[in-house]
Amino acid sequence: PTQQERFSFQAEVVQLLDLMIHSLYSNKEIFLRELISNASDAIDRLRFAQLTEPGLDEDEEELRIHVAFDKDARTITITDNGIGMSRQEVMDNIGTIAKSGTREFFQALTGDQRKDATLIGQFGVGFYSSFIVADRVTLTTRRAGLSAEEGVRWESDGRGEYALETVERPRRGTELVLHLREGEDDLLNHHRLLTIIQKYSDHISLPIVMPQDGGDEAGEDTVVNRGSALWARPKSEIGDADYNEFYKHVAHDFADPLAHLHSKMEGTYEYTLLLFIPATAPFDLWMPEARHGVKLHVQRVFIMDDTGQLMPNYLRFVRGVIDSADLPLNVSREILQSSRVVDNIRSSAVKKVLRLLKDLAEKEPEKYARFWREFGDVLKEGVAEDFSNRDEIAKLLRFTTTKSATDEPDTSLSDYVARMKEGQDKIYYLIAPTPAAAKSSPHLEIFRKKGIEVLLLGQAIDNWLVTSLPDFEGKRLQSVAQGVSDLGAMEDEAEKEAGEKAGTELSGLIERVKKALGDKVADVRTTNRLTTSPACIVADEPDLELNLMRRMQGSGM
Ligand code: ADP
Ligand code: MG
Numbered sequence: 001p002t003q004q005e006r007f008s009f010q011a012e013v014v015q016l017l018d019l020m021i022h023s024l025y026s027n028k029e030i031f032l033r034e035l036i037s038n039a040s041d042a043i044d045r046l047r048f049a050q051l052t053e054p055g056l057d058e059d060e061e062e063l064r065i066h067v068a069f070d071k072d073a074r075t076i077t078i079t080d081n082g083i084g085m086s087r088q089e090v091m092d093n094i095g096t097i098a099k100s101g102t103r104e105f106f107q108a109l110t111g112d113q114r115k116d117a118t119l120i121g122q123f124g125v126g127f128y129s130s131f132i133v134a135d136r137v138t139l140t141t142r143r144a145g146l147s148a149e150e151g152v153r154w155e156s157d158g159r160g161e162y163a164l165e166t167v168e169r170p171r172r173g174t175e176l177v178l179h180l181r182e183g184e185d186d187l188l189n190h191h192r193l194l195t196i197i198q199k200y201s202d203h204i205s206l207p208i209v210m211p212q213d214g215g216d217e218a219g220e221d222t223v224v225n226r227g228s229a230l231w232a233r234p235k236s237e238i239g240d241a242d243y244n245e246f247y248k249h250v251a252h253d254f255a256d257p258l259a260h261l262h263s264k265m266e267g268t269y270e271y272t273l274l275l276f277i278p279a280t281a282p283f284d285l286w287m288p289e290a291r292h293g294v295k296l297h298v299q300r301v302f303i304m305d306d307t308g309q310l311m312p313n314y315l316r317f318v319r320g321v322i323d324s325a326d327l328p329l330n331v332s333r334e335i336l337q338s339s340r341v342v343d344n345i346r347s348s349a350v351k352k353v354l355r356l357l358k359d360l361a362e363k364e365p366e367k368y369a370r371f372w373r374e375f376g377d378v379l380k381e382g383v384a385e386d387f388s389n390r391d392e393i394a395k396l397l398r399f400t401t402t403k404s405a406t407d408e409p410d411t412s413l414s415d416y417v418a419r420m421k422e423g424q425d426k427i428y429y430l431i432a433p434t435p436a437a438a439k440s441s442p443h444l445e446i447f448r449k450k451g452i453e454v455l456l457l458g459q460a461i462d463n464w465l466v467t468s469l470p471d472f473e474g475k476r477l478q479s480v481a482q483g484v485s486d487l488g489a490m491e492d493e494a495e496k497e498a499g500e501k502a503g504t505e506l507s508g509l510i511e512r513v514k515k516a517l518g519d520k521v522a523d524v525r526t527t528n529r530l531t532t533s534p535a536c537i538v539a540d541e542p543d544l545e546l547n548l549m550r551r552m553q554g555s556g557m
Contacts, residue, residue, distance in 0.1 A: 121254020
């Protein structure tokens with residue numbers, strides 16, 4: 001053993017710990033779920049590493065998670081024989097937050113305990129939750145493949161510093177000892193721990209074992225969870241609570257999911273999908289390095305996290321498991337990229353997810369509205385990204401329109417088409433930087449007067465959306481700010497005549513305006529599309545939209 005060294009936590013860790021202890025106390029038992037979840041991840045990663053790195057299967061011991069307590073020492077101990085950590089890994093993973101979205105998370109904190117508790121949940125509770133019940137945590141670990149002398153011991157009271165030393169550790173994997181806070185003795189009870197494990201961790205596909213008599217180490221170990229992969233069980237045996245807890249484990253989320261789909265496919269290829277739509281967007285949703293959330297398994301063995309092969313970018317919020325019976329266990333990223341099996345799984349998984357969203361929209365519109373608020377702008381990317389499913393995605397889009405009661409996007413393109421005026425053959429939209437700007441735009445005047453609905457688009461992605469979606473169910477999408485406002489059959493004769501008459505009467509004025517503006521404009525003409533404003537600027541038909549031009553120039557006006 002070497003000398004102990006002391007290190008300071010990253011400032012954010014201290015803040016997070018403080019917050020966590022206070023806001024999550026009422027739900028303190030989740031610490032065990034988080035620690036078992038980490039142990040399970042560590043064993044998953046070991047199994048995968050064993051497929052590719054030689055020399056990692058150092059013993060024949062069964063892979064398992066062990067939970068015990070000691071009444072006299074007032075400790076709970078969680079041990080796994082998973083991948084373990086090297087000294088550097090301990091420093092990188094424990095004591096630092098290296099997650100994307102960290103800055104956003106801290107900015108979003110409000111000081112309101114209840115709101116912040118939800119935020120912490122979204123951000124991920126993880127290892128630090130041990131400090132909810134413990135005032136000292138000792139972690140001893142050794143990375144698989146390193147020698148027994150390269151064990152590491154980490155210890156902290158969670159108040160700003162941790163100590164690190166190199167220790168002898170004959171077994172690979174991680175042992176975590178929680179020294180309980182004063183008043184937490186209720187946890188030193190076999191039945192209590194058993195109940196917590198069965199409530200939160202029954203779905204873990206590895207055996208979780210406890211000494212028969214809890215603290216009595218002499219007693220024989222018994223398996224206390226079902227220990228089979230949840231997705232491989234018959235649906236009839238799985239309850240909502242099982243699905244919810246499993247979701248929290250795979251998604252590293254704290255809240256229940258919004259919806260899930262579970263289906264076993266048996267055709268050319270055999271595979272199982274267990275996929276979830278989260279209720280809230282993760283912090284890194286818009287970051288380039290955002291994690292994809294689907295885990296690939298082969299015959300129940302975890303293989304790897306998706307990096308885009310299983311779910312397209314526009315469905316990057318989907319979480320869950322895909323388990324294939326056809327891929328080889330030692331499948332590599334390279335193989336995945338060019339695998340017919342994967343192509344097949346991916347395209348059917350995408351269809352299933354879109355189908356799930358469609359059902360949600362039809363049967364549970366409130367949930368769908370929630371989904372749309374959280375993920376709508378991501379789904380819009382699909383219109384451009386996934387040509388083969390474009391029509392299905394288009395049906396899932398929701399917009400605010402001139403007929404919406406609030407700023408909530410509540411109108412689908414099908415709703416719009418169903419409400420179209422007689423003689424109307426286009427879907428009209430207006431792109432504006434804000435809803436307020438949209439509502440006061442002079443371009444809308446004639447549409448208001450005639451009672452024609454206009455979609456109000458205000459997100460950065462919407463320019464891209466309308467370029468990628470030229471029509472919907474045979475109706476062209478048409479900007480109200482573009483070209484001659486051709487209302488076609490909806491324009492009556494009287495209006496046409498009045499328009500022509502104005503053109504003749506005002507020809508002198510028009511000439512003067514043209515002269516004054518010179519080549520700053522392509523044309524000056526009269527219009528009958530305005531009712532109260534004297535004039536407005538329109539973009540030429542083939543030109544880029546004015547708004548798009550403004551955005552591209554970055555003037556933002
Ligand atoms: P998350 O599980 O969401 O990554 P945690 O705070 O729970 O976040 O854990 C942080 C990291 O610490 C993990 O990603 C993992 O690298 C490491 N870790 C935690 N527990 C273990 C363990 N039992 N064995 C190996 N590594 C672990
Ligand atoms: Mg974790």
